[in-house]
Every structure is written in C-alpha cells, then in structure tokens.
Amino acid sequence: MIIKGKIFSGDEFIENLKIVGGKIVGLNVSEESDLDFGERTVLPAFIDAHAHFTDMGFRSFWLNAFNLKRKKDFLDLIARAAQVTPKGDWILIAGFDETRWTDDPTYPTRKELDEVAPDHLVYARRICGHMAVINSRVIRFFNIQKGRNIDIERGILREEAMKQIESYLKSNIEKLAQGILKAQEMCLKEGVIAISEFLSPRTLMALRLLSEERLMVNLCLYFYYEYAKMLIDLGFWKGWKFNGVILNGIKIFLDGSIGARTAAFYDAYKDDPRNKGQLLIDESNLLEIIKLAERAKMQLAIHAIGDRAIDVALNALKNISKGNPLRHRIEHFEAATDDQIKTAAKLNIILSMQPNFLQWQIPGGMYERRLGKERAKMLNRFRTIINSGAIAAFGSDSMPFGPMYGVYWAVNHPNENEKINLIDAVRCYTYNSAYALFLEKRLGKIARGFEAKIIVLDRDIFSEDFSKLKESKVIAFISGEKIINL
Numbered sequence: 001m002i003i004k005g006k007i008f009s010g011d012e013f014i015e016n017l018k019i020v021g022g023k024i025v026g027l028n029v030s031e032e033s034d035l036d037f038g039e040r041t042v043l044p045a046f047i048d049a050h051a052h053f054t055d056m057g058f059r060s061f062w063l064n065a066f067n068l069k070r071k072k073d074f075l076d077l078i079a080r081a082a083q084v085t086p087k088g089d090w091i092l093i094a095g096f097d098e099t100r101w102t103d104d105p106t107y108p109t110r111k112e113l114d115e116v117a118p119d120h121l122v123y124a125r126r127i128c129g130h131m132a133v134i135n136s137r138v139i140r141f142f143n144i145q146k147g148r149n150i151d152i153e154r155g156i157l158r159e160e161a162m163k164q165i166e167s168y169l170k171s172n173i174e175k176l177a178q179g180i181l182k183a184q185e186m187c188l189k190e191g192v193i194a195i196s197e198f199l200s201p202r203t204l205m206a207l208r209l210l211s212e213e214r215l216m217v218n219l220c221l222y223f224y225y226e227y228a229k230m231l232i233d234l235g236f237w238k239g240w241k242f243n244g245v246i247l248n249g250i251k252i253f254l255d256g257s258i259g260a261r262t263a264a265f266y267d268a269y270k271d272d273p274r275n276k277g278q279l280l281i282d283e284s285n286l287l288e289i290i291k292l293a294e295r296a297k298m299q300l301a302i303h304a305i306g307d308r309a310i311d312v313a314l315n316a317l318k319n320i321s322k323g324n325p326l327r328h329r330i331e332h333f334e335a336a337t338d339d340q341i342k343t344a345a346k347l348n349i350i351l352s353m354q355p356n357f358l359q360w361q362i363p364g365g366m367y368e369r370r371l372g373k374e375r376a377k378m379l380n381r382f383r384t385i386i387n388s389g390a391i392a393a394f395g396s397d398s399m400p401f402g403p404m405y406g407v408y409w410a411v412n413h414p415n416e417n418e419k420i421n422l423i424d425a426v427r428c429y430t431y432n433s434a435y436a437l438f439l440e441k442r443l444g445k446i447a448r449g450f451e452a453k454i455i456v457l458d459r460d461i462f463s464e465d466f467s468k469l470k471e472s473k474v475i476a477f478i479s480g481e482k483i484i485n486l
C-alpha cells in the first residue's frame with residue numbers, strides 16, 4: 001500500500017510512503033499511490049507519555065463536569081442525577097474545575113452537596129485528580145475521621161486521603177476492564193498508538209480479563225510506588241509483557257497539583273498565603289526508591305510540579321547511573337527555574353510535560369490566581385527546555401485527553417518566550433514520547449522498518465493559522481494495512 005498526502009515523517013516532509021506487512025518499507029517511492037490524502041496532514045500516530053489510561057475510560061462512565069461554566073450548573077448536574085439514581089447509590093462526578101466557574105469560583109463544599117443529594121453517596125473529583133469533595137453520607141459510609149489532607153467540615157479530601165474511596169470505587173474488576181476498552185476507543189479517536197498507565201495491581205487483573213482480546217494500543221505500565229517492592233519481589237522485571245502491555249517502571253508522587261494547592265513551592269500560594277504546598281515523601285525516602293529502581297533496572301517517573309519538589313527530585317537524581325540509561329523521568333516539571341533546567345539537561349533526565357496545562361496559564365487563569373502573574377508566566381518552559389538540549393516528552397495527563405489539543409497550546413503558549421514551533425510540538429508528542437516509553441525503535445516516526453501506525457488529520461495543519469489547530473480532528477488511523485475511518 002502506498003500513501004500520499006502532506007506527510008511529515010518526524011524528520012522531514014515526504015511525498016509518499018509504502019507499507020508492506022504492517023511495516024513501513026519505503027519513503028518517496030516512484031510507484032503509483034493507492035491512497036491520496038491530498039493536502040491533509042499525515043503524521044506518525046501520537047504517543048501520550050503521561051496519561052491515566054484505565055482511569056480515563058473508567059471515569060467516562062461518571063458525570064463529566066469539565067465544561068461547566070458555573071457552580072450552579074455543577075450542583076444542578078448532581079441534583080438531576082439524584083432524581084434518577086436510586087437512593088443510597090453513588091453519584092460520581094469527574095473533571096470539575098471551579099476556576100472556570102463564573103458565579104462562584106471556589107471549591108464546592110460538603111454542605112452544598114448535601115443540599116442537592118442528601119440521600120446518595122456523592123464523590124466529585126477535581127480535574128487534577130489531587131482533590132475531591134464528598135457529602136455527609138460518604139463521610140458516614142467510610143467513617144472518615146479528621147487527619148492529614150482531610151477537611152471534614154468542608155468535605156474536602158486531598159492526595160492520599162482520597163485513596164480509600166478511589167480504591168473502593170475501583171474494586172469492581174469487570175467495570176475496570178470496561179474502562180480499559182473505552183480508553184482504547186478514546187485513543188484511536190485521538191490518533192494515539194501508545195500511552196502510559198499508572199496503576200495498582202488491580203488494574204493488572206482487569207487487563208488479564210481482557211487478555212484474549214489483544215489491545216491495539218501499546219500500553220506502558222508504571223506501578224505506583226507502594227506496590228513496587230512487592231512486584232519486584234514477585235519477580236516482575238522491566239520489559240515484562242503480555243498482549244501489548246509492557247512494564248516500564250515505577251511512578252512516585254513528590255508533590256500535588258497547583259489547582260489543589262498541594263504542589264510544593266518555596267514561596268506561598270498567592271491565594272493561600274500560609275500554604276507552600278506539600279512534599280508527599282521526603283528526600284531520604286526518595287533516595288531509597290531510586291536505589292530500588294536502579295537495582296531492579298526500572299524506570300522511575302517522578303511527579304514534581306513546584307520548584308521545591310523539582311529541587312528534591314533533581315538532587316536525588318544526582319545519584320543515578322551516569323547518562324541516565326534507565327531513562328528516569330520527571331513528570332510535569334512545571335515551575336522549573338533556569339538552573340533546574342540546566343541540571344535536568346546535564347543529568348539527561350526526560351522531562352514529561354503536558355502542553356494542555358497551558359489552558360490554566362492564560363492571563364487571569366487559574367495559575368495566575370494561585371501564584372500571581374510573575375510566577376504563573378514562568379511555568380511550562382518548553383522553549384528553554386528544548387534549547388537546553390533536554391528531552392521533552394509530551395502527554396495529556398488525560399486533562400482532557402487528546403494530543404492535538406496539547407499541540408495547539410504548545411504553539412500558542414501564553415508566554416511568547418516559551419512558545420515552540422509546530423514541528424517541535426509534533427516531535428515532542430511522537431518521537432520524544434516514544435523515547436520516554438522505550439518505543440522509539442519501532443514507533444514515533446515514519447521511517448523505514450518502523451511499524452506502520454499513521455494518522456491522517458482533516459486539514460493541512462502546517463499551513464493553517466495556528467489558532468485553529470484546536471479544531472483539527474483525526475479522520476483516519478492506519479494500522480498496518482488496516483484503515484480505520486473515524
């Protein structure tokens with residue numbers, strides 16, 4: 001099969017490409033093409049280096065509050081659900097972002113949830129996943145007591161305090177398996193061929209349920225740290241795989257999110273002057289984890305958003321093997337300083353970043369409210385990072401999921417100095433993320449010998465106005481000789 005179109009291979013623009021037996025065997029061949037996409041852009045399929053695969057499918061069965069404009073709409077959504085849901089059942093809401101609400105941009109409270117749904121178990125998870133609000137019924141159901149990151153009065157749970165409920169909700173393995181299939185559907189629709197998964201062993205069991213049905217996407221697993229030692233003891237190794245699922249390493253949280261005011265900074269939050277965020281584990285603990293990962297030859301994915309957390313991560317990472325052969329990564333790396341970027345480049349750390357987070361970095365947006373204008377402007381420094389020679393791999397963190405949305409933000413960065421060009425943005429979301437996931441020898445480029453995993457967009461993104469990139473859609477997914485029209 002020979003495909004023609006406006007093809008960007010990852011290295012250069014090419015005339016056509018030839019596929020035989022699921023592999024790319026030729027570029028710019030002189031034979032007649034079977035499929036001509038004209039002026040439409042053809043790219044290597046995207047790779048999302050940081051997403052929550054199963055969770056994004058699983059929570060698509062919940063109510064979605066992401067696009068709501070007012071707190072009133074959010075509470076109405078729950079009130080309507082309460083009318084049609086049997087009393088005593090759960091009402092689950094994902095994706096609320098109070099910073100978008102025009103009537104009252106504050107976290108919802110237990111009392112507000114009680115008013116609209118007193119007889120149900122209500123759990124509303126914030127878009128960032130680092131915070132949730134619950135009603136009184138949930139507090140009674142789990143007998144939740146005062147503690148770190150628990151605000152009983154307001155019904156607010158942060159970070160580790162959410163785990164009990166999250167793991168209860170995910171105890172249904174069949175439902176999780178449905179989430180996996182749904183997430184795969186979402187991947188194909190957005191043109192994603194490989195994606196990360198941060199998981200607990202339960203998700204592994206759900207994947208096992210599907211083991212007859214080989215996944216089409218490449219799923220790269222990172223176990224949450226608390227399970228890492230057990231899994232290594234059980235004899236799991238990096239590269240362990242079944243049916244398209246590959247074990248890469250270990251995921252660890254150093255701090256929280258800016259939205260939940262738990263990302264760890266040196267300076268206090270502008271809208272919470274006594275709070276500098278929190279380190280979720282201390283440095284000596286992190287050093288232990290690094291030793292464990294290095295011994296087991298596992299890749300580490302270290303979540304660090306605030307400048308203080310990034311310092312802790314980089315300091316500890318000075319102890320890894322030279323050149324970073326295990327490809328340890330820092331996730332998000334949002335508030336990095338010049339020095340931190342230089343150190344990361346020197347240590348060859350992979351910087352796994354989310355251009356779609358720029359949706360909160362616009363003037364007057366959430367980051368400004370939390371941190372003030374000056375600090376907000378200096379987040380997500382893509383240009384400086386690429387210039388430093390460090391590897392930036394892009395992902396969505398499923399907030400929302402969809403690489404073209406992230407590409408749009410990367411080239412429309414609100415800070416002019418940190419804008420990157422479209423070619424770099426596409427590379428960060430294809431080849432660089434393939435590298436971050438150890439897939440760069442077979443995916444992330446249109447090159448001879450690579451797997452034929454190719455997407456077609458509905459337009460020529462390279463000649464169009466960048467402000468319109470957000471609207472572009474994937475219209476076809478070519479997988480080997482199979483063409484999936486979307």
Ligand SMILES: [Zn+2]
Pocket residue numbers: 050051052397
């Ligand atoms: Zn994440």
